[in-house]
Amino acid sequence: AMDHAAADPIRWKMPIAFASKLPGLGSPSQYVAKQLDAASGGDVQVRVFEPGKLVPPFDILQAVSDGKVAAGYTWIGYDQGKVPAVPLFAAVPFGLKPWAFASWYYWGGGHDMLQEVYANKGFNVYARLCGVIGPETAGWYSEPITSLEDYKGMKIRFAGLGGKVLEKLGASVTMMPGGELYQALQTGTIDATEFSMPAIDQILGFNDVVKYNLFPGWHQPFTAQYMLINKDEWNAATDQQKALIETTCTAATMMGLTEGEYKNGTVLQNFQEKGVQADQIPRDILVKLQEVTREVLQEEAEKDADFKRVYESQREFQEAYKVWDKRAYLPADLGEEQ
Amino acid sequence: MSEQQDPSTPPPHGGVPAHHTEFPSNPISGAIDTVIDRVGFLFSWLWVVVVGVILYAVIGRYAFGQGSVMLEEIEWHLAGAAWLIGLSYTLVSDDHVRVDVLHEHFSLRTQAWVEMLGLLLLLIPFLIIAQDSMIPYFWSSFLQGEESQAPAGLPARWALKFFLPLAFGLLLLAALSRLLKCTTLLFGWPRPRRQDNTR
Amino acid sequence: MGLEEYFVIGMFATFGVLLFTGFPVAWVLAGTSVIWTAVGLIAVDYFGADLWFDYGSSLGLLAERIWSLVDNITLVALPMFIFMGIMLDQSGVAERLMTNMVKLFGAVRGGFAVTVIVIGVLLAATTGIIGASVVLLGMLSLPVMMKHNYSKALAVGTSCATGTLGILIPPSIMLVLMADRLATPDASVGDLFLGALFPGLMLGAMYVAYVLGLAFLSPRSAPLPEDLPKITPEVIWNVIKAVVPTAALILAVLGSIFFGFATPTEASGVGAAGAMLLAAMNRRLTFKVLKDSLKQTTRTTAFIFAIFVGATAFAVVLRGLGGDRVIEDALLGLPLEPTGILMVILLVVFLLGFFLDWVEITLIILPLVAPVVQSLGFDLVWFTILFAVCLQTSFLTPPVGFALFYIKGVAPPEIKVTDIYKGVVPFIILQLIGLALVFSFPGIVTWLPSVSFQ
Numbered sequence: 001a002m003d004h005a006a007a008d009p010i011r012w013k014m015p016i017a018f019a020s021k022l023p024g025l026g027s028p029s030q031y032v033a034k035q036l037d038a039a040s041g042g043d044v045q046v047r048v049f050e051p052g053k054l055v056p057p058f059d060i061l062q063a064v065s066d067g068k069v070a071a072g073y074t075w076i077g078y079d080q081g082k083v084p085a086v087p088l089f090a091a092v093p094f095g096l097k098p099w100a101f102a103s104w105y106y107w108g109g110g111h112d113m114l115q116e117v118y119a120n121k122g123f124n125v126y127a128r129l130c131g132v133i134g135p136e137t138a139g140w141y142s143e144p145i146t147s148l149e150d151y152k153g154m155k156i157r158f159a160g161l162g163g164k165v166l167e168k169l170g171a172s173v174t175m176m177p178g179g180e181l182y183q184a185l186q187t188g189t190i191d192a193t194e195f196s197m198p199a200i201d202q203i204l205g206f207n208d209v210v211k212y213n214l215f216p217g218w219h220q221p222f223t224a225q226y227m228l229i230n231k232d233e234w235n236a237a238t239d240q241q242k243a244l245i246e247t248t249c250t251a252a253t254m255m256g257l258t259e260g261e262y263k264n265g266t267v268l269q270n271f272q273e274k275g276v277q278a279d280q281i282p283r284d285i286l287v288k289l290q291e292v293t294r295e296v297l298q299e300e301a302e303k304d305a306d307f308k309r310v311y312e313s314q315r316e317f318q319e320a321y322k323v324w325d326k327r328a329y330l331p332a333d334l335g336e337e338q
Numbered sequence: 339m340s341e342q343q344d345p346s347t348p349p350p351h352g353g354v355p356a357h358h359t360e361f362p363s364n365p366i367s368g369a370i371d372t373v374i375d376r377v378g379f380l381f382s383w384l385w386v387v388v389v390g391v392i393l394y395a396v397i398g399r400y401a402f403g404q405g406s407v408m409l410e411e412i413e414w415h416l417a418g419a420a421w422l423i424g425l426s427y428t429l430v431s432d433d434h435v436r437v438d439v440l441h442e443h444f445s446l447r448t449q450a451w452v453e454m455l456g457l458l459l460l461l462i463p464f465l466i467i468a469q470d471s472m473i474p475y476f477w478s479s480f481l482q483g484e485e486s487q488a489p490a491g492l493p494a495r496w497a498l499k500f501f502l503p504l505a506f507g508l509l510l511l512a513a514l515s516r517l518l519k520c521t522t523l524l525f526g527w528p529r530p531r532r533q534d535n536t537r
Numbered sequence: 538m539g540l541e542e543y544f545v546i547g548m549f550a551t552f553g554v555l556l557f558t559g560f561p562v563a564w565v566l567a568g569t570s571v572i573w574t575a576v577g578l579i580a581v582d583y584f585g586a587d588l589w590f591d592y593g594s595s596l597g598l599l600a601e602r603i604w605s606l607v608d609n610i611t612l613v614a615l616p617m618f619i620f621m622g623i624m625l626d627q628s629g630v631a632e633r634l635m636t637n638m639v640k641l642f643g644a645v646r647g648g649f650a651v652t653v654i655v656i657g658v659l660l661a662a663t664t665g666i667i668g669a670s671v672v673l674l675g676m677l678s679l680p681v682m683m684k685h686n687y688s689k690a691l692a693v694g695t696s697c698a699t700g701t702l703g704i705l706i707p708p709s710i711m712l713v714l715m716a717d718r719l720a721t722p723d724a725s726v727g728d729l730f731l732g733a734l735f736p737g738l739m740l741g742a743m744y745v746a747y748v749l750g751l752a753f754l755s756p757r758s759a760p761l762p763e764d765l766p767k768i769t770p771e772v773i774w775n776v777i778k779a780v781v782p783t784a785a786l787i788l789a790v791l792g793s794i795f796f797g798f799a800t801p802t803e804a805s806g807v808g809a810a811g812a813m814l815l816a817a818m819n820r821r822l823t824f825k826v827l828k829d830s831l832k833q834t835t836r837t838t839a840f841i842f843a844i845f846v847g848a849t850a851f852a853v854v855l856r857g858l859g860g861d862r863v864i865e866d867a868l869l870g871l872p873l874e875p876t877g878i879l880m881v882i883l884l885v886v887f888l889l890g891f892f893l894d895w896v897e898i899t900l901i902i903l904p905l906v907a908p909v910v911q912s913l914g915f916d917l918v919w920f921t922i923l924f925a926v927c928l929q930t931s932f933l934t935p936p937v938g939f940a941l942f943y944i945k946g947v948a949p950p951e952i953k954v955t956d957i958y959k960g961v962v963p964f965i966i967l968q969l970i971g972l973a974l975v976f977s978f979p980g981i982v983t984w985l986p987s988v989s990f991q
């Protein structure tokens with residue numbers, strides 16, 4: 001075990017896109033940094049830089065690819081404007097459940113496709129899945145949704161492909177920054193907003209100002225974060241260092257997912273005790289949302305070959321998985337009928 | 339002390355008076371300043387456009403219930419272009435804020451020395467370093483054909499990123515113009531314009 | 538002391554010294570970052586210093602960091618409020634508003650300054666962008682106060698200090714960023730907004746009390762307008778005629794936010810449109826006036842953004858040289874009692890406020906000390922508001938009070954930085970008294986959140 005000590009120790013700066021205190025979304029970055037340091041005995045050191053301290057969140061990919069920083073930890077969907085296919089790896093409306101997405105990523109060729117997607121657009125990065133969280137909520141609403149008509153003229157903050165779906169349904173969609181949401185909801189500048197999962201939403205205090213927290217999070221059944229590593233830095237690492245990083249990220253994925261799952265129930269129950277209506281979006285509306293989502297995804301697929309390839313691979317897996325998914329799990333409401 | 343003014347007359351200089359030292363101009367500085375002054379003035383009209391877009395967004399949301407992701411992006415695209423270009427415009431009109439505690443007691447020549455050394459040792463190196471990251475930053479965005487990260491947003495995000503190297507290029511020109519004004523005062527080179535009427 | 542400590546102190550010292558050469562603040566910040574990048578690189582490359590410092594992750598990131606100032610819709614409010622202020626000034630309505638309000642105050646000395654504070658508090662409820670509110674208030678009020686022979690210090694101190702209230706009185710970008718960094722439901726955005734309301738209003742009231750007291754004790758610093766009419770129905774009617782349009786505009790801005798027609802960013806644009814309308818109604822919206830106003834908007838906006846540009850360069854180099862760690866280690870190594878630790882933290886924040894801007898202080902210190910403070914059993918909302926008041930004060934503290942630079946940029950030429958420094962001193966003392974009050978009576982913060990949303 002002495003020979004590896006001769007290898008260059010790794011000392012990487014790692015800017016992140018979400019505060020590391022945010023459960024599931026940001027916390028895995030700190031887990032990775034701590035575990036790598038401990039497991040390598042100080043041979044692999046990664047220093048986390050909170051959002052905005054070094055690299056603005058939207059530019060993490062570019063900065064890593066340019067080698068300005070060796071690594072980054074981010075929600076890669078931010079780079080949709082540069083790499084059209086990345087949303088499929090970050091959050092897909094009516095997409096897979098978190099563990100099913102991980103299955104596709106680890107076993108269904110997802111990991112390799114992601115490397116190709118980046119390389120095809122000229123990015124010099126190695127990407128590794130390093131965190132998944134469960135569904136977001138469908139958002140916070142001042143009024144319940146009872147029909148598809150309710151989306152017409154609704155002023156809603158909605159990010160990503162889901163936002164495009166709602167625009168198609170006649171909603172007035174904005175992307176206003178997180179900082180303005182609380183007040184905008186309070187004054188009625190917007191009627192609704194999506195943000196994240198309950199354990200995170202509670203920090204923004206949405207439950208203080210509107211009472212309808214709707215489910216399921218059709219627009220984001222899973223949300224994945226990745227560790228992006230400059231390709232040259234990655235190639236320069238020893239096999240031992242590489243194995244350590246990959247193993248740690250795989251562990252971080254599990255830790256992040258379970259952290260959110262562990263906390264959300266309690267938070268949601270707490271919301272309900274404060275008078276929040278945690279309602280389901282009616283099924284017929286979900287069906288229609290899914291239809292429009294398929295249209296939107298199809299449009300994206302026609303614009304970008306990588307998007308098409310990845311989307312088809314995911315759909316194929318989703319179809320094959322369905323028969324198992326539908327029957328294998330216990331119904332969540334089992335035992336509730338008294 | 340304070341001039342008595344008819345309240346019906348607006349104060350001069352658009353409410354904000356000129357509060358700076360005038361260095362003598364020379365033909366090169368004069369030409370640079372004229373160009374930057376015109377470009378800056380042209381881009382100043384964007385503020386009216388931004389006001390218009392905001393009104394349209396606010397009214398549109400209520401009158402027609404239409405989406406505003408694109409309008410929001412237009413707002414900050416226009417504002418961003420305007421203030422980036424404004425950086426050099428403001429340097430030419432010498433409106434960047436100074437701590438004048440000691441400065442105001444300096445003689446004109448001392449002020450010119452401070453200005454020249456400041457430009458040579460602080461601002462110009464900074465601008466060159468800035469270009470070193472801005473040109474590749476724009477260029478990679480252009481090659482990637484970068485668009486908005488919002489599916490309903492604007493295309494050609496790279497076009498706005500072009501304003502980074504452009505604005506800092508103009509800033510470099512403006513700094514050069516100011517530098518030459520200092521050398522005109524201190525060393526008589528380039529020769530001053532006979533009739534100095536830059537402002 | 539280690540190398541990092543020397544570097545950090547050296548960087549601040551360089552900045553402080555160069556600032557007083559009178560070279561523009563923005564470019565002194567930028568230039569200091571260049572000098573210390575060179576020092577850092579030489580230390581690492583030639584002397585093998587053990588720093589995590591390189592060019593790529595410091596000044597190499599300039600494009601990304603400056604782009605994030607462009608890619609920020611919240612900052613659009615800055616030029617819009619500036620344009621609104623210039624338009625109001627150009628159209629003469631600002632002066633009419635001020636002089637007429639004073640007629641109503643009648644024999645109250647210091648009426649102009651009180652008016653500024655009232656407008657400032659209202660403005661604070663619409664925007665949280667310090668640059669916008671300080672510049673707007675300065676443009677509205679300094680020419681009028683100078684014309685009526687107010688002491689420069691009082692005039693500039695009042696508009697400067699009142700302008701900083703915007704970051705404390707909700708809505709406030711600062712409080713949102715703090716909630717984000719704290720990332721705990723114990724101090725959500727809503728809690729912080731409610732918690733900040735009374736301290737913000739209290740500070741405004743203290744300013745008013747101070748102005749009235751000073752005007753009473755030192756009549757020369759706030760002379761009464763000479764041709765002050767007796768209050769007759771006719772005077773009141775004239776005042777109403779003069780005040781209503783501007784008041785309507787301010788209400789339009791505030792109202793469009795309160796009633797949800799517009800976001801704060803959009804409201805700034807609504808305000809600018811309204812100011813143009815007022816100018817047109819007063820037959821002042823000539824091509825020349827519009828042209829001059831637009832040019833001035835560009836210059837004022839650009840000098841503020843230039844400071845942002847310089848500050849972001851300074852911050853990334855300071856961070857690269859280990860600035861965060863130096864400050865962290867110093868804070869965490871304190872051997873003190875709980876209350877002592879709290880006071881030292883606030884003192885450190887206050888002192889850092891002399892050199893760093895609030896974003897940097899929030900990023901570096903708040904996430905670091907909040908868990909410590911909470912584990913000591915203090916209320917997190919209360920602590921965060923104390924922290925926020927400290928930061929608000931830091932905008933006023935020389936040499937690097939950003940509000941001081943903003944006001945300098947729009948002040949008449951006879952107002953020197955020295956006048957500004959003198960002018961803010963009493964207000965800094967008021968801020969410290971306010972801080973002490975909030976410290977001694979936590980209920981000022983905690984009461985409102987405790988009775989809401991239950």
Ligand code: NA
Pocket residue numbers: 660661662663664665666702703704705706707708709
């Ligand atoms: Na505010």
Ligand code: NA
Pocket residue numbers: 890891892893930931932933934935936937938939
């Ligand atoms: Na300060």
